[in-house]
Amino acid sequence: xxxxxxxxxxxxxxxxxxxxxxxxxxxxxxxxxxxxxxxxxxxxxxxxxxxxxxxxxxxxxxxxxxxxxxxxxxxxxxx
Amino acid sequence: xxxxxxxxxxxxxxxxxxxxxxxxxxxxxxxxxxxxxxxxxxxxxxxxxxxxxxxxxxxxxxxxxxxxxxxxxxxxxxxxxxxxxxxxxxxxxxxxxxxxxxxxxxxxxxxxxxxxxxxxxxxxxxxxxxxxxxxxxxxxxxxxxxxxxxxxxxxxxxxxxxxxxxxxxxxxxxxxxxxxxxxxxxxxxxxxxxxxxxxxxxxxxxxxxxxxxxxxxxxxxxxxxxxxxxxxxxxxxxxxxxxxxxxxxxxxxxxxxxxxxxxxxxxxxxxxxxxxxxxxxxxxxxx
Numbered sequence: 215x216x217x218x219x220x221x222x223x224x225x226x227x228x229x230x231x232x233x234x235x236x237x238x239x240x241x242x243x244x245x246x247x248x249x250x251x252x253x254x255x256x257x258x259x260x261x262x263x264x265x266x267x268x269x270x271x272x273x274x275x276x277x278x279x280x281x282x283x284x285x286x287x288x289x290x291x292x293x
Numbered sequence: 294x295x296x297x298x299x300x301x302x303x304x305x306x307x308x309x310x311x312x313x314x315x316x317x318x319x320x321x322x323x324x325x326x327x328x329x330x331x332x333x334x335x336x337x338x339x340x341x342x343x344x345x346x347x348x349x350x351x352x353x354x355x356x357x358x359x360x361x362x363x364x365x366x367x368x369x370x371x372x373x374x375x376x377x378x379x380x381x382x383x384x385x386x387x388x389x390x391x392x393x394x395x396x397x398x399x400x401x402x403x404x405x406x407x408x409x410x411x412x413x414x415x416x417x418x419x420x421x422x423x424x425x426x427x428x429x430x431x432x433x434x435x436x437x438x439x440x441x442x443x444x445x446x447x448x449x450x451x452x453x454x455x456x457x458x459x460x461x462x463x464x465x466x467x468x469x470x471x472x473x474x475x476x477x478x479x480x481x482x483x484x485x486x487x488x489x490x491x492x493x494x495x496x497x498x499x500x501x502x503x504x505x506x507x508x509x510x511x512x513x514x515x516x517x518x519x520x521x522x523x524x525x526x527x528x529x530x531x532x533x534x535x536x537x538x539x540x541x542x543x544x545x546x547x548x549x550x551x552x553x554x555x556x557x558x559x560x561x562x563x564x565x566x567x568x569x570x571x572x573x574x575x576x577x578x579x580x
Contacts, residue, residue, distance in 0.1 A: 221509075221512050221545065222545055222546040222547060223545060223546060231544075232505075281479070283479040283506060283509070284479035284480050287449075287450070287478055287479050287480035288450065288480050290446065290447050291447055291448075291449065291450035291451065291480065292447045292448060292450070292451050293451070
């Protein structure tokens with residue numbers, strides 16, 4: 215018996231189930247960026263490529279689908 | 294619900310974890326040889342291989358769990374070619390042990406030339422092992438099963454591509470159906486499955502995949518030739534992450550026969566290509 219290829223629930227059900235998890239993770243990212251800003255000598259990480267990656271990944275989240283997760287993985291991959 | 298954990302490093306876990314796994318329905322574990330957290334001497338590897346083939350199966354048996362393992366020099370210690378040569382010379386005699394399924398987890402760590410060289414030597418050893426076990430067998434004799442580690446984080450995509458290219462260079466001597474490529478994520482799973490290999494997803498609290506993303510990948514790329522593992526070791530990890538992934542699939546509404554297929558039958562099918570592996574695929578019968 216094959217697993218269904220598509221997610222077996224309606225989009226609204228999926229949103230209902232995962233919305234609070236998504237909200238919590240977005241707040242965690244926001245709070246972490248705030249924490250970095252409040253840390254000593256924040257100017258030392260302004261040009262850090264990891265923060266550039268975070269900004270690019272957030273842009274992927276704002277873009278239309280599909281496969282946002284794959285695109286973020288590729289952003290973080292050495293060429 | 295029965296489980297087989299296809300990739301877990303039990304030498305790093307407590308006896309209480311064995312009990313936890315047994316209580317949670319795990320009937321068999323497969324333990325690839327890996328890095329100990331520090332680089333070992335060749336003699337240290339021999340001791341480790343004895344632990345995997347002698348002591349660990351006895352510890353698992355106390356809880357009714359079948360313990361299987363894989364033998365190799367892990368890629369993180371493959372940079373020293375002299376040491377690699379010494380360790381590889383010891384591997385053959387362990388491949389004949391009754392709980393050894395094949396060669397693994399070989400692969401790449403930082404994608405260096407030396408790692409690639411040792412990876413190719415291991416693959417050749419898997420090909421030669423089958424011929425040695427069946428002396429006089431034809432060249433069509435299948436090679437020993439191979440379990441492959443793909444690199445971490447930003448090295449994973451490049452490393453996976455390199456591994457696939459190297460395997461392809463062996464031509465018909467390598468049967469993709471007898472190779473499991475582990476730690477796939479969203480950007481590598483399609484490469485692996487499209488090439489005909491088995492794919493493993495590792496569920497870690499921070500790196501690799503989460504239960505939710507793993508079930509997403511099952512839905513997007515299909516459950517065929519796909520395994521899920523906890524890969525629990527001495528780092529931040531959880532031996533019940535395979536179960537958490539099953540739970541995520543269940544709460545999405547995937548039916549029991551599908552769950553049994555992914556979390557029990559698929560590893561039984563892949564490992565069962567070696568007759569030493571005892572658990573057989575099963576099906577759900579509604580009475």
